[in-house]
Amino acid sequence: MTTDLYADIILPLPLPRLFTYHVPPEEEFRNLTPGMRVVVPFGKKKQYSGIVSSLHHNRPENYDTKPVITVLDGSPVVTSQQLDFWRWIAQYYLCTLGEVYKAALPSGLKLESETRVYYNPDYEQIDDLPPKAVKVLDFLAEKKSCSVADINDFLGQKNCFNLLQKLIDEEAVFVSERLKERYRPKTENFLRLSEAYCNEQALHKAFDALEKAPRQLELLMKLIQLSGGVGKVLERKGIARKLLLQEHPGQASALKELIKKGILEQFSDEVDRLDHSEGDLKSKHQLTDDQLKAFNEIEKAFNEHTVVLFHGVTSSGKTELYIHLIEKYLQKGEQVLYLLPEIALTTQITNRLKQHFGNKLGIYHSKFSNEERVEVYRDLLEEKNYQIILGVRSSIFLPFRNLGLIIIDEEHEHSFKQFDPAPRYHARDAAIMLAHMHNAKVLLGTATPSIESYYNAERGKYGLVKLNTRYEGIQLPRILVADLKEARRKKQMKSHFTPALFEQMEAALSNKQQIILFQNRRGFSPFLECTVCSWVPRCKYCDVSMTYHKKMNQLVCHYCGNTVTTPSTCQACGSPALVTQGFGTEKIEEEVKLLFPEAKVARMDLDTTRSKKSYQTIISQFESGAVDILIGTQMVTKGLDFDNVNVVGILNADNILNMPDFRAFERGFQLMAQVSGRAGRKNKRGTVVLQTSSPEHPIIKFVVENNYDQMYRTQMVERRAYLYPPYFRLIYLVLKHKQREVVDTAAEALANRLRAVLGSRVLGPQEPPVGRIQNQYLSRILIKFEKGLSAAHVKNIIQEAIEATLSNQRWKYVTVHADVDPL
Ligand SMILES: Nc1ncnc2c1ncn2[C@@H]1O[C@H](COP(=O)(O)OP(=O)(O)OP(=O)(O)O)[C@@H](O)[C@H]1O
Numbered sequence: 036m037t038t039d040l041y042a043d044i045i046l047p048l049p050l051p052r053l054f055t056y057h058v059p060p061e062e063e064f065r066n067l068t069p070g071m072r073v074v075v076p077f078g079k080k081k082q083y084s085g086i087v088s089s090l091h092h093n094r095p096e097n098y099d100t101k102p103v104i105t106v107l108d109g110s111p112v113v114t115s116q117q118l119d120f121w122r123w124i125a126q127y128y129l130c131t132l133g134e135v136y137k138a139a140l141p142s143g144l145k146l147e148s149e150t151r152v153y154y155n156p157d158y159e160q161i162d163d164l165p166p167k168a169v170k171v172l173d174f175l176a177e178k179k180s181c182s183v184a185d186i187n188d189f190l191g192q193k194n195c196f197n198l199l200q201k202l203i204d205e206e207a208v209f210v211s212e213r214l215k216e217r218y219r220p221k222t223e224n225f226l227r228l229s230e231a232y233c234n235e236q237a238l239h240k241a242f243d244a245l246e247k248a249p250r251q252l253e254l255l256m257k258l259i260q261l262s263g264g265v266g267k268v269l270e271r272k273g274i275a276r277k278l279l280l281q282e283h284p285g286q287a288s289a290l291k292e293l294i295k296k297g298i299l300e301q302f303s304d305e306v307d308r309l310d311h312s313e314g315d316l317k318s319k320h321q322l323t324d325d326q327l328k329a330f331n332e333i334e335k336a337f338n339e340h341t342v343v344l345f346h347g348v349t350s351s352g353k354t355e356l357y358i359h360l361i362e363k364y365l366q367k368g369e370q371v372l373y374l375l376p377e378i379a380l381t382t383q384i385t386n387r388l389k390q391h392f393g394n395k396l397g398i399y400h401s402k403f404s405n406e407e408r409v410e411v412y413r414d415l416l417e418e419k420n421y422q423i424i425l426g427v428r429s430s431i432f433l434p435f436r437n438l439g440l441i442i443i444d445e446e447h448e449h450s451f452k453q454f455d456p457a458p459r460y461h462a463r464d465a466a467i468m469l470a471h472m473h474n475a476k477v478l479l480g481t482a483t484p485s486i487e488s489y490y491n492a493e494r495g496k497y498g499l500v501k502l503n504t505r506y507e508g509i510q511l512p513r514i515l516v517a518d519l520k521e522a523r524r525k526k527q528m529k530s531h532f533t534p535a536l537f538e539q540m541e542a543a544l545s546n547k548q549q550i551i552l553f554q555n556r557r558g559f560s561p562f563l564e565c566t567v568c569s570w571v572p573r574c575k576y577c578d579v580s581m582t583y584h585k586k587m588n589q590l591v592c593h594y595c596g597n598t599v600t601t602p603s604t605c606q607a608c609g610s611p612a613l614v615t616q617g618f619g620t621e622k623i624e625e626e627v628k629l630l631f632p633e634a635k636v637a638r639m640d641l642d643t644t645r646s647k648k649s650y651q652t653i654i655s656q657f658e659s660g661a662v663d664i665l666i667g668t669q670m671v672t673k674g675l676d677f678d679n680v681n682v683v684g685i686l687n688a689d690n691i692l693n694m695p696d697f698r699a700f701e702r703g704f705q706l707m708a709q710v711s712g713r714a715g716r717k718n719k720r721g722t723v724v725l726q727t728s729s730p731e732h733p734i735i736k737f738v739v740e741n742n743y744d745q746m747y748r749t750q751m752v753e754r755r756a757y758l759y760p761p762y763f764r765l766i767y768l769v770l771k772h773k774q775r776e777v778v779d780t781a782a783e784a785l786a787n788r789l790r791a792v793l794g795s796r797v798l799g800p801q802e803p804p805v806g807r808i809q810n811q812y813l814s815r816i817l818i819k820f821e822k823g824l825s826a827a828h829v830k831n832i833i834q835e836a837i838e839a840t841l842s843n844q845r846w847k848y849v850t851v852h853a854d855v856d857p858l
């Protein structure tokens with residue numbers, strides 16, 4: 036122990052341990068507290084911003100500490116509760132705190148150490164700049180950002196520091212090398228009368244003075260008009276410069292003169308990027324008797340349980356019920372987090388929630404810009420507007436102060452689990468932990484519960500509430516099973532459509548009703564094949580075949596994104612006889628357009644939804660009836676609520692059920708039941724056509740009968756027999772290296788180490804189905820252990836074994852990551 040102060044810092048790097056720095060005695064560091072961001076040196080030259088995890092007086096024994104360079108915040112940006120949550124995630128999901136830090140903060144709050152200069156698009160020039168500076172600004176405006184070296188090259192000089200300094204002072208550019216925050220509240224320039232002219236007499240003097248300057252006079256009059264009259268302009272509220280110059284941007288020089296003469300003054304002020312307009316709030320729908328009964332049961336169940344599973348059939352009005360529940364918590368002054376699995380869903384739910392909760396609702400997801408996300412983050416940190424957050428996975432990392440309720444909609448969805456990079460967390464499971472920390476409640480809502488959650492409900496760990504009737508008593512859709520084998524044998528197929536599906540579609544179209552078609556693959560076809568020698572184009576970097584995308588005329592690797600132009604001849608035998616095999620959404624779209632030339636068709640999959648607005652556009656086109664047929668991947672299967680969909684087609688159930696995964700049947704049931712649920716939600720019972728080569732498959736039967744219980748029971752028998760969740764826990768260890776031999780020997784050694792302690796609970800190593808990704812060879816070990824064994828203990832063993840294995844010089848560059856509770 037010393038009197039010197041030390042800080043353990045979380046850096047945005049995958050380091051197994053926190054680094055300790057000493058805190059200099061200067062005034063600046065007086066109020067340093069955990070959760071604040073500081074700048075620290077790391078390695079030879081680099082600087083990073085990190086988060087203070089803790090402060091103490093213990094000098095590290097093994098190394099000399101470096102000093103903290105500077106503090107970036109006046110108060111913590113990460114609360115102590117968040118830090119505890121981060122620590123839990125790191126420990127449970129076997130990753131580092133640095134990895135959690137990277138996932139948890141929006142990038143606008145993480146800083147970069149490279150010397151990059153960013154153009155400020157909001158900068159409006161007032162003073163004259165030297166010509167060179169204008170040149171640099173034009174250059175930057177085009178590039179948006181570049182390095183200092185680029186500017187030197189551009190100007191042909193060694194050092195542009197002085198010039199840059201001027202631009203920085205003007206706030207025309209931002210430089211992240213100074214570790215200035217990349218995010219800045221957006222400011223805008225405003226104009227008002229200056230103090231001296233702020234009475235009617237003075238104002239009249241100004242009019243006289245401007246007699247010979249008609250453009251300036253005109254501008255002054257416009258300011259008065261925009262302010263709402265002479266009386267108002269004297270209040271000096273400020274009119275946006277943009278607004279003033281809107282009609283006559285050429286008047287900028289006249290404005291400059293007015294400012295110079297001291298009649299007007301310009302000031303800048305923050306404008307909120309997010310819309311806080313109140314709008315007209317609608318009152319809630321009255322709950323039906325069945326819904327009310329479920330509502331009361333949920334409230335009662337919360338008296339005994341932290342978590343309640345709400346199993347309500349599709350279109351039973353779960354969302355309506357959530358709205359009532361949210362209101363209750365808001366009245367108590369508590370915050371609500373509403374988690375959704377998919378951005379596609381947020382559009383509709385946002386609209387529904389906005390109508391009731393207006394500007395108390397904040398939205399948080401990855402299609403939002405950094406600045407928008409920072410604003411939501413800061414809003415919660417400073418407890419300003421938002422009381423409900425609607426978001427996807429990463430919103431569990433927001434700085435909640437007073438969380439009362441977490442709703443997890445479509446809790447069975449796999450996209451709640453983050454696959455890559457670390458932390459590989461399950462947002463549902465992590466949210467339950469978060470709720471425990473806040474003493475909050477969790478409602479898991481779904482029409483098709485995950486087997487894990489249903490099991491927890493059955494054995495009394497969670498409360499269970501059911502709602503078996505659809506709103507307005509509409510029956511669940513009629514499901515027709517269409518036998519693909521038979522239709523092919525009888526030569527009745529129209530491309531990928533059986534007569535049953537084709538007829539239903541025709542009928543729906545002639546009745547002006549809409550159709551949803553589901554195919555679980557995007558692209559045109561899974562692969563291209565040479566009919567002469569069977570050659571299939573494969574990714575150069577990964578061990579998979581490439582997917583053919585017709586519109587782009589490209590082959591795309593869905594693992595690493597690598598693209599190549601489609602070859603016109605076989606690269607092995609030279610034959611031009613290349614044919615497409617299988618089909619994805621793009622091909623279905625093309626076929627539908629040929630088969631139903633009159634119908635308007637839209638497609639929703641990863642390829643058509645790259646931008647923030649694209650979901651909104653597709654969904655509102657379909658809502659408004661501008662589109663008759665919507666084709667999509669799993670994005671279209673869940674949660675969407677359309678009034679006029681009468682027919683749903685599942686093009687191929689087999690490739691869902693044939694996945695080499697112990698969850699394939701459960702998942703197949705959920706997907707098919709969910710997509711079926713999109714049909715016939717209003718007015719009239721809908722129809723689903725389910726195309727399959729195995730109509731006798733038990734899962735198909737359960738879907739047709741809407742028999743969740745039976746599906747659950749049969750699956751549980753298998754889970755128990757083959758030692759799978761929910762009876763057993765799984766952890767994958769994935770090893771990667773650019774040489775097969777190295778990764779294999781390392782995996783073997785690691786598995787042996789583990790086996791010495793855990794015995795037959797260790798399986799493998801084995802090459803995973805895709806054995807090479809981005810030129811890295813993979814090997815995988817599976818650890819399967821009984822619920823009775825302490826997970827924390829097993830994780831300790833794993834961590835030690837990994838460290839010991841990697842300490843061998845031979846395997847130094849092998850990377851190992853864990854996937855806890857993999858999906
Ligand atoms: N009490 C009610 N009053 C008026 N409309 C209702 C009521 N309950 C449900 N609805 C309407 O019925 C439709 C289906 O309800 P909702 O979307 O809430 O079902 P859901 O159970 O969430 O469905 P899914 O599981 O398929 O997402 C919606 O359009 C909703 O507005």
Ligand SMILES: [Zn+2]
Nearest residue numbers: 574577592595
């Ligand atoms: Zn690839």
